[in-house]
Amino acid sequence: MLDIELVTHEQLDAEQAAARQDIREAVVFGTKGEDPTVEAMMAGIYAPSPVDAFDIAKGIVA
Amino acid sequence: MTATRTMTYAEAIREAMFQAMTADPRVFLMGEDVGIYGGAFGVTNDLYEKLGTDRIRDTTISELGIMGAGVGAALTGMRPIVEIQFSDFLCQAMDQVVNQAAKLHFMVGGQASVPLVIRAPGGSGTGAAAQHSQSLEAWFAHVPGLKVVMPSDATDAASLLLAALEDPNPVLILEHKLLYKQSFEVPEVFPKALLGQGRIVREGTDLTIVATSIEVQRASEAAELLAADGISAEVIDPRTIKPLDLPLILASVSKTGRVLLVQEAVKFNGFMSEVAAGIAESPAFGDLQAPIRRLCGLDTPIPYSPQLERASVPQVADIVREATALVKEW
Amino acid sequence: MVETPTAAEGLAILRTMWRIRLFEEAVEDLYGRGMMHGTMHLSIGEEAVPTGACLALKDGDQITSTHRGHGHCIAKGADLGRSMAELLAKDNGYCRGRGGSMHIADVATGNLGANGIVGGGLPIAAGAGLSNKLRGVDNVCLCFHGDGSVGEGAWHEALTLASMWDLPVVFVCENNQYGMSMPSKKAFKVENISDKAAGFGIPGETVDGNDVLAVREAVQRAVDRARRGEGPSFIEALTYRWRGALEVGQEPLPHQGRDPGLARPRPHRAMGRRDARHRACHP
Numbered sequence: 225m226l227d228i229e230l231v232t233h234e235q236l237d238a239e240q241a242a243a244r245q246d247i248r249e250a251v252v253f254g255t256k257g258e259d260p261t262v263e264a265m266m267a268g269i270y271a272p273s274p275v276d277a278f279d280i281a282k283g284i285v286a
Numbered sequence: 287m288t289a290t291r292t293m294t295y296a297e298a299i300r301e302a303m304f305q306a307m308t309a310d311p312r313v314f315l316m317g318e319d320v321g322i323y324g325g326a327f328g329v330t331n332d333l334y335e336k337l338g339t340d341r342i343r344d345t346t347i348s349e350l351g352i353m354g355a356g357v358g359a360a361l362t363g364m365r366p367i368v369e370i371q372f373s374d375f376l377c378q379a380m381d382q383v384v385n386q387a388a389k390l391h392f393m394v395g396g397q398a399s400v401p402l403v404i405r406a407p408g409g410s411g412t413g414a415a416a417q418h419s420q421s422l423e424a425w426f427a428h429v430p431g432l433k434v435v436m437p438s439d440a441t442d443a444a445s446l447l448l449a450a451l452e453d454p455n456p457v458l459i460l461e462h463k464l465l466y467k468q469s470f471e472v473p474e475v476f477p478k479a480l481l482g483q484g485r486i487v488r489e490g491t492d493l494t495i496v497a498t499s500i501e502v503q504r505a506s507e508a509a510e511l512l513a514a515d516g517i518s519a520e521v522i523d524p525r526t527i528k529p530l531d532l533p534l535i536l537a538s539v540s541k542t543g544r545v546l547l548v549q550e551a552v553k554f555n556g557f558m559s560e561v562a563a564g565i566a567e568s569p570a571f572g573d574l575q576a577p578i579r580r581l582c583g584l585d586t587p588i589p590y591s592p593q594l595e596r597a598s599v600p601q602v603a604d605i606v607r608e609a610t611a612l613v614k615e616w
Numbered sequence: 617m618v619e620t621p622t623a624a625e626g627l628a629i630l631r632t633m634w635r636i637r638l639f640e641e642a643v644e645d646l647y648g649r650g651m652m653h654g655t656m657h658l659s660i661g662e663e664a665v666p667t668g669a670c671l672a673l674k675d676g677d678q679i680t681s682t683h684r685g686h687g688h689c690i691a692k693g694a695d696l697g698r699s700m701a702e703l704l705a706k707d708n709g710y711c712r713g714r715g716g717s718m719h720i721a722d723v724a725t726g727n728l729g730a731n732g733i734v735g736g737g738l739p740i741a742a743g744a745g746l747s748n749k750l751r752g753v754d755n756v757c758l759c760f761h762g763d764g765s766v767g768e769g770a771w772h773e774a775l776t777l778a779s780m781w782d783l784p785v786v787f788v789c790e791n792n793q794y795g796m797s798m799p800s801k802k803a804f805k806v807e808n809i810s811d812k813a814a815g816f817g818i819p820g821e822t823v824d825g826n827d828v829l830a831v832r833e834a835v836q837r838a839v840d841r842a843r844r845g846e847g848p849s850f851i852e853a854l855t856y857r858w859r860g861a862l863e864v865g866q867e868p869l870p871h872q873g874r875d876p877g878l879a880r881p882r883p884h885r886a887m888g889r890r891d892a893r894h895r896a897c898h899p
Contacts, residue, residue, distance in 0.1 A: 225829065230626035236374050243634035246696055247642050253697030255518035255651070260713035265662030268714065269430050270728065271454035277529060278481030340750060344781060351773025354739020355746055358757075361679065361728055386740065389736040393719040394729055395711035395874065396757065484673050 288444035289474045294327045296466040298440035302447045302476060303367065304329075307337055310365060312315035314452060316343035317405075318350055318368030325372045326612045327407060334555045347556050349378035353404070353466070357387050357456075360402040365451055372461055373408035374424075387456040388431030399454040402448070407463040409500055409550055410599055419595075420552035423498070426458050427528040427560070433457040434528045435483055438502035440470035442525055445479035453481060462500045472511045482529035486538070490520035493544035496535055496561055498524060501600060517613050527557050535561060536570040543575035544612050550599045553582035576616030581608045618841030621671075621829065629667055629828055636663040636687040639696060643686065643703060643717075652703055659687035661826075661858030665790050668689035668831025669758055672839045678726040678739035678744045678818075679755040682790075683718045684857070687762070694719050707881050721764040728757075734795075737761060738787070744776045745783035745848070756784045756842040758835070763852075764795025766809055777865030779816040782847035786838040789850065791826060792857045813850035825853030 225231045270276075293301070306313045319326055321344035323336040334342035343350045349370060356368040370376055376383060383404065391399045410419035425499060427434045433455055437443040443461060452458035488503060488509050497505040502523040508520040522536050524531055539545045547558035562578045565571060583599045621629070641660045647656050659666075662684070670679070670691035681688040689699055694710070702709025702720050708718040709715075710722055719727030728744060741759030748755045765771050766789065769795045778785045789809055793800055806812060813820025819841070831853055838849035 250696035254700035257708035277480035348773035355743035356739035359744020
């Protein structure tokens, strides 16, 4: 792209600097996240279903 | 008293598919020879004439490809039904069933779900031998993320299929190939069914027989014979083996104090082992007057010889014999 | 005829490629410091393929990705923070910490997910294409896969169904020259993997996968064809994995010497030997 003068060296460097900042923010966002819970995991194996009798199977519903 | 009509298991499945496809443009079927050939067991029959080749799609012999196409279509807004010609051929599609369909909703943190219905005939009795006659339900029930359905009559075959199509998860329906041509009394309108809700097929007081698929029918016939001999058997059909309606089974076991577990699949590591363990772990165990007994297929590949094939899976006489022993000896 | 990119597109290309490169370098760094665990397959050196390919897509188009999928995810428009959070096994990650590197997905942008099974995404892509066709939308599914998956049955079955039904799918084979330790030149007795497309009666083409504009042009042609309802195409993009892959015993190949244009490549720290960190980072 430099060869066909689509972009300049300056733009290359500017995009690199901007991307570096984006990644820094991404790492901060990620490291600040909560750890997942076992309860949420176990509730996420099946999608909620309108024709599901899981509650019956668990004995929760008579 | 609702009006009834007579139809075969295969006809009920066909009507349920037609009903679903007429009501919901997202539903379509794909599989080997489901079009002009009408399906290996005639289940689709003339559906392609009514619904067109877009909705009733003939595929190449590519179980893995078809299953994956079902997964991809389900992920992106469709409600595919994939027909696998014999449940044994699920082995060819295992990656897409077990590693993809079952796990995608979980793996992507709930961003998407896979409302895929897989229909496949299982069971023995046709002389097709070891690669076309297996009962592999336990494999699939062992995989978190899948639901496994085993309809034992025409009404359930239709109602559970319609329930599966409303479910946002992958549901495997193991039909029984010996049932396809059998006729049943069926209500005018297929009743609503829930996945995970079993059914008391026949009430009784002396023992509970839990059976799946064609063994429900054999257990019911056995119960008739047992009644003539003064033994009152309660027959329970779990209908879906995952999720499992264990409370229904436990209540019955507590009432009768004896339980016979009957399946066509081999005994070792089979579904009924799970039921036995569920009973043993529950307070109902304390109500048992006799040890839990399992009557299952022999631990063998299904053989070709008709005599050997019959001997390999529980028949009516076997159920009568085991039930009688359970009641008389304890 | 595919148009030459505008200056704005050129900048967008740079932005994406830098974001992929620096994302992967950050992952490598976090992994090395013990802040990430599990398995990470880095796409350093392969940035031009997802970047160029995804430029040919529009909203509503889908992709299926691979175990080496961070680049696909970013090129399709995923949020960097949620992607990084997923790799850090956090609840605010795309998959709530359940999927990790090999299962990262962003369904809202049409990224149907990375895949831990080599070849697993191919039939799924055919299904997404079938869905697009049945729903009557003009969207296309782009199926990224590696040369390693060409030996899988799933590859053949997916191409069979896609070609039989003229599905709007573009199969993009990222040929990074190795399926784990198996050189693809040794595995496949054809000059180019794209020669195999002829066996399915669909167009096949090999491009320099380190030339982002060449990738964009080839994929754009294929996407346009798929959108017109003319069926699938197969594109082989020759590239090379610089890191995060099994480097032991690799011989330099023609495409190894070229970086996709971001920077001069760093020397292979683990070239010719295995250190514990690299063994853990790439199975």
